[in-house]
Amino acid sequence: MKRWDMKSAQDKVRAELEGKSSESEGESVEEEWTNVKKCLTVALEEKVGRMERLPRKAWITQAMLDKMDERRRWKNINSEEGRQKYQRLNNELRRETDKAREDYINRVCDEIMTLQRICRYDTMYAKAKELGWKEHNGIRTHC
Secondary structure, three states, X not given: OOXXXXXXXXXXXXXXXXXXXXXXXXXXXXHHHHHHHHHHHXXXXXXXXXXOXXXXXXXXXHHHHHHHHHXXXXXXXXXXXXXXXXHHHXXXXXXXXXXXXXXXXXXXXXXXXXXXXXOOHHHHHHHHHHXXXXXXXXXXXXX
């Protein structure tokens, strides 16, 4: 899903839209709607730009997101080549994400242990909470 980065350049987009919308007078409703839609998307592409898709997990990289998109494209192709490509991409992606998750957890656990050694318990608990482990999951043995 594409999202627009609305934090920048509101005035520039508004000025460009006002300039382009005055050109489309006297057309039918359908033509006017398609013209407004096209003007809006072109203006936003030029002036604002698109937001990058942000991962939900801290260990997921942009390369992994790109590989997920490629895997999604191969998922519904009903040929032998499509199944093989999907299976290969799925295995590669699973290995990459498992390794990245393990590295991330080890890195955060090392930080937590360092904070414990220097008696910074408030920061230590905040860092542990950042991992997202719930109370009902119990203690993990990663650290």
